Amino acid sequence: MDTQTLIYMFVGASFALYIGIAIWSRAGSTSEYYVASGGVHPIANGMATGADWMSAASFISMAGIISFVGRDGAVYLMGWTGGYVLLAMCLAPYLRKFGKFTVPEFVGERYYSQTARVVAVICVIFISFTYVAGQMRGVGIVFSRYLEVDINTGVFIGMAIVFVYAVLGGMKGITYTQVAQYCVMIFAYMIPAIYISIMMTGNPIPQIGFGSTVSGSDVYLLDKLNGLSQELGFSQYTSGTKSTVDVFFITVALMVGTAGLPHVIVRFFTVPKVSDARLSAGYALLFIAILYTTAPAVASFARVNLIETVSNAEYQKLPTWFANWEKSGLIAWQDKNGDGKIQYVAGAPFNGAPAFAEGDVRGNSGERVVTNESTANGNELYVDRDIMVLANPEIAQLPGWVIALIAAGGLAAALSTAAGLLLVISTSISHDLLKSNLAPNINEKQELLAARLAAAAAIMVAGYFGINPPGFVAQVVAFAFGLAAASFFPAILMGIFNKKMNKEGAIAGMLVGLIFTFAYIVYFKFVNPAANTPDNWLFGVSPEGIGTFGMILNFVVSYAVSKVTPPPPEHIQHLVDDIRIPRGAGAPVADH
Amino acid sequence: MSQHKKENMEAYWKENLKILAILLTIWFAVSFGAGILFVDALDTIKVGGFPLGFWFAQQGSIYTFVILIFVYVWLMNRLDRKYDFHEE
Numbered sequence: 001m002d003t004q005t006l007i008y009m010f011v012g013a014s015f016a017l018y019i020g021i022a023i024w025s026r027a028g029s030t031s032e033y034y035v036a037s038g039g040v041h042p043i044a045n046g047m048a049t050g051a052d053w054m055s056a057a058s059f060i061s062m063a064g065i066i067s068f069v070g071r072d073g074a075v076y077l078m079g080w081t082g083g084y085v086l087l088a089m090c091l092a093p094y095l096r097k098f099g100k101f102t103v104p105e106f107v108g109e110r111y112y113s114q115t116a117r118v119v120a121v122i123c124v125i126f127i128s129f130t131y132v133a134g135q136m137r138g139v140g141i142v143f144s145r146y147l148e149v150d151i152n153t154g155v156f157i158g159m160a161i162v163f164v165y166a167v168l169g170g171m172k173g174i175t176y177t178q179v180a181q182y183c184v185m186i187f188a189y190m191i192p193a194i195y196i197s198i199m200m201t202g203n204p205i206p207q208i209g210f211g212s213t214v215s216g217s218d219v220y221l222l223d224k225l226n227g228l229s230q231e232l233g234f235s236q237y238t239s240g241t242k243s244t245v246d247v248f249f250i251t252v253a254l255m256v257g258t259a260g261l262p263h264v265i266v267r268f269f270t271v272p273k274v275s276d277a278r279l280s281a282g283y284a285l286l287f288i289a290i291l292y293t294t295a296p297a298v299a300s301f302a303r304v305n306l307i308e309t310v311s312n313a314e315y316q317k318l319p320t321w322f323a324n325w326e327k328s329g330l331i332a333w334q335d336k337n338g339d340g341k342i343q344y345v346a347g348a349p350f351n352g353a354p355a356f357a358e359g360d361v362r363g364n365s366g367e368r369v370v371t372n373e374s375t376a377n378g379n380e381l382y383v384d385r386d387i388m389v390l391a392n393p394e395i396a397q398l399p400g401w402v403i404a405l406i407a408a409g410g411l412a413a414a415l416s417t418a419a420g421l422l423l424v425i426s427t428s429i430s431h432d433l434l435k436s437n438l439a440p441n442i443n444e445k446q447e448l449l450a451a452r453l454a455a456a457a458a459i460m461v462a463g464y465f466g467i468n469p470p471g472f473v474a475q476v477v478a479f480a481f482g483l484a485a486a487s488f489f490p491a492i493l494m495g496i497f498n499k500k501m502n503k504e505g506a507i508a509g510m511l512v513g514l515i516f517t518f519a520y521i522v523y524f525k526f527v528n529p530a531a532n533t534p535d536n537w538l539f540g541v542s543p544e545g546i547g548t549f550g551m552i553l554n555f556v557v558s559y560a561v562s563k564v565t566p567p568p569p570e571h572i573q574h575l576v577d578d579i580r581i582p583r584g585a586g587a588p589v590a591d592h
Numbered sequence: 593m594s595q596h597k598k599e600n601m602e603a604y605w606k607e608n609l610k611i612l613a614i615l616l617t618i619w620f621a622v623s624f625g626a627g628i629l630f631v632d633a634l635d636t637i638k639v640g641g642f643p644l645g646f647w648f649a650q651q652g653s654i655y656t657f658v659i660l661i662f663v664y665v666w667l668m669n670r671l672d673r674k675y676d677f678h679e680e
Contacts (some may be wrong), residue, residue: 066650071631074649078623081654085619088661089612093668207651211641220641238635238646248628255623273679275669282661289654296650580605581677 003400007146010404011411014184015161018415021180022165022173030448033170034101034427035588040175040270046283048178049267051185051416053080053258053284054291055131056138059185059413064385066299067306070229070237073299075247079254081285081292086259086489088281092268094496096277097579099588101269102424103262103488104432110495111503112572114437119510121432123487124262128421129461130480131263135418136466139411145328145390146407155466158415159459166419166426167455174419175270181412186290188409192393192402193294196301199396206297225300228307233346237300243534249545256551257481260489263417263424274582302388305395310381311344315365318342321394329354330384330391332370337378340365347377354382422462426455479521482543486513486550494558499576501558504565509558517550604675611667615660623653 027033040048058080066073098106104124108117136155143154165173190206197209201221214221225237235241242250258264267284268277310318315333325331332354333342350372357369370382390410393402430451435442442450487510494501494509521543524532534540541549567573578584626634627649634645642651672678 071646071649074627074646074653077650078627078653081657082619082623085616085657085660089615089664211639211647213641222641222643222646238643240631244628248624251624251628275665275672275679278661278665278668282658282665285661286658289658293651293654577601580608581601582672582679583677585679 001400003403004148006400006404007407010401010408011147014180014408014412017180018161018177019164021176022169025172025176026168027170027172027448030101030431030444030451031588032172033448033451034431035266035269036170036172036175038099038270038272038588040272042271042276042280043283044175044179045267045271045276045280046287047182048175048270049264049280049284050287050291051178051182051412052267052420053264053288053417054185054413055417056135056142056410056414058291058295059189060138060142060386060389060410063295063298063302064388066296067303067388068385069241070235071240072242072247073296075242075250075254077292077296079251080258081288082251082255083258084281084285084288086255087264087268088278088285090496091259091265091492092277092281093274093582094579095265095492096268096271097274097582097585099269099585101266101431101588102427103265103492104428105436106495107488107491107506108432108436110572110575111491111506112569113503113507116491116503116507116510117432117436119507120488120491121428123483123510123514124428124432125425127261127480127484128263128425129458129465132418132421132425132458132462133465135414135421136462138414139418140466141386142407142410142414146403146410152467155463158411158418158466159463162415162419162422163456163459166422166459167452170451171266171270171423174416174423177419178416181416182287184412185409185416186287188405188412189291189294189298191405192396192398193298193301195398195402196305196392196396197297200301200304206301207293210297210300221300221304225304228304228311232307232311232344237303243540245540246534246537246542246545249541249548251545253485253545253547253551254481256485256489257547258484260484260487260492261480262428262484262488263420265488265492266424266427267420269588274585298392299388302392302395305392306383306388307344309395310342312341314341315367316340319394319397321391324394325387325391326368329356330387332356332382333367334370334372334374334380334382335363335365335367336374336380338364342381343378344381345377345379347379348375349377349379349382350374418462422455422458425458426451429454429458479518482517482521482547482550483514485547486517486554490551490554490558494555496576496579498562499573500562500567502562502565502568505558505560505562508561509554512557513550513554516553517547520546520549600675604671604677607671608668611664611671615664618656619660622648622656627653 031037104117104120107120139158140151140154143149144151165177193206194204197206198204201209201212202215203209203212210221222238229237271277271280334349354370355372357371361369363369430447434450435447491506491510524543631645635643637644
């Protein structure tokens with residue numbers, strides 16, 4: 001069977017599975033729709049959290065980024081896993097004991113204020129839409145490369161699938177679909193990684209393989225990579241180029257942001273008990289760690305492979321994957337010195353993404369002609385980072401079914417995260433805005449209908465962003481984490497650990513944290529991007545790491561304001577006492 | 593709330609905070625300590641093909657995180673039982 005048929009089979013079978021699960025587990029009540037009635041087994045919830053959390057960015061882009069930045073890539077590895085420790089120990093068990101449906105609901109009730117709840121809803125919607133736009137685009141890209149359909153058609157198919165299981169199944173449907181999606185994506189990630197590890201080092205465990213010697217020699221893989229990198233003018237793979245301060249702040253922002261992301265927190269509302277919420281966070285991180293410890297191994301294998309395959313190779317003698325990915329625009333070559341060979345050294349070959357000549361214009365060696373103006377350096381090769389995972393099986397000459405598996409895995413990663421985010425958006429609208437503010441008299445059936453309509457509308461908006469991606473998608477991701485770090489995390493943490501924290505303190509803190517972080521990112525990313533250099537940054541902290549600062553400001557302002565304003569009422573202090581002990585956690589219920 | 597239960601709760605919470613302080617110190621040490629602040633010093637030590645700081649940054653910190661959560665689960669379940677706050 002040829003690879004294309006295999007891809008159709010794998011992707012088709014996985015989609016059929018997701019839809020089958022959705023029909024089997026459709027939701028009949030708001031409790032099922034919002035939190036799967038709090039009846040999910042901790043291991044199942046751990047897998048679902050893994051799939052919910054690991055997006056197209058984790059699956060497709062992360063190893064590629066690490067591949068190109070070396071040790072500094074650790075900010076993502078530590079940042080996106082360390083947050084689970086905070087979540088497990090400081091947030092999840094207490095929020096589960098609180099036993100409601102949404103994060104804004106906790107904020108609103110703990111701070112006895114509808115204003116706080118509405119501020120929280122706005123943050124939730126903003127953070128989640130920022131995130132979901134990227135996912136829909138990811139779906140489109142995987143479809144266009146592997147199924148040879150137009151990117152827009154790909155986005156439509158993705159929308160249709162998510163529509164079926166998010167609108168029909170709600171949290172219950174999403175949970176069990178995500179369990180299946182986790183299995184698909186982890187197989188898809190591990191199998192090529194294991195293959196390549198065996199090929200390059202003889203060790204079947206990639207995590208150990210990339211610290212071993214290269215097969216048939218006594219040189220360590222990382223030493224070889226350092227050597228190759230230096231030879232071509234790149235910095236050493238195992239040393240960093242970012243300042244320590246910046247790495248520190250970015251890592252804190254990512255960790256705290258992870259712990260504060262509403263679509264992750266809400267997953268812990270779905271388990272039966274408080275002790276299950278703790279355990280489930282452990283399983284979630286374990287399942288995530290399988291991929292996250294493999295990614296840096298894949299990154300170094302792929303980097304060695306890429307350099308060895310293309311450096312000084314004649315274009316006409318390159319393997320077919322090169323032309324395949326050139327066709328989809330993720331690789332481009334500009335033969336600056338006209339020798340027909342690829343010179344791959346440090347520096348950008350030209351400015352920006354490659355612009356290919358209209359029609360299928362070919363150069364002297366048969367390469368696609370790029371119309372960008374060349375830069376002065378000797379580098380001739382443009383490589384999109386995503387290729388390190390997507391093309392890895394082809395670069396390593398793995399069989400066709402492995403390539404098909406990657407296609408199904410990439411789609412699973414993007415769809416599962418998109419569904420989780422869309423659910424959070426629809427829940428905030430139907431439960432936190434409609435039911436608690438605008439139309440408190442609707443009955444449960446109407447609320448459920450509203451949630452489904454909101455999910456459908458959110459899918460349309462997400463699809464629109466997938467088809468017409470705003471140019472700034474990549475830049476606004478810093479927003480999602482920065483804002484979650486500067487707003488939710490401190491508000492929830494103090495809500496649990498500081499009994500005296502009052503509404504004035506929490507609202508003031510959230511607003512100061514939000515506005516500061518928002519303004520800093522907007523200034524450096526949109527208003528004055530030319531000034532976005534370390535010299536101009538506050539204490540040398542980049543916009544990616546500024547959420548940490550916003551968080552500190554939030555803590556300081558909240559504490560100061562709470563000292564000079566009246567303490568929270570008696571019943572709120574009792575509420576805090578109550579959420580601190582595990583006993584008595586029932587299934588989540590609505591507050592009206 | 594009875595006086596006894598209140599004291600019980602305060603003692604439980606105090607022990608909980610102690611567990612958190614210890615585990616989060618380890619959390620900080622392996623990631624921000626070994627993986628960021630002291631990474632260059634640790635890189636002079638090599639374990640197999642890995643410079644040690646690099647290993648902590650890209651592998652070791654994550655393994656430690658996983659272990660920390662499971663240790664936390666175990667300690668908290670024990671604590672819940674000790675103060676009779678565990679769920680039926």
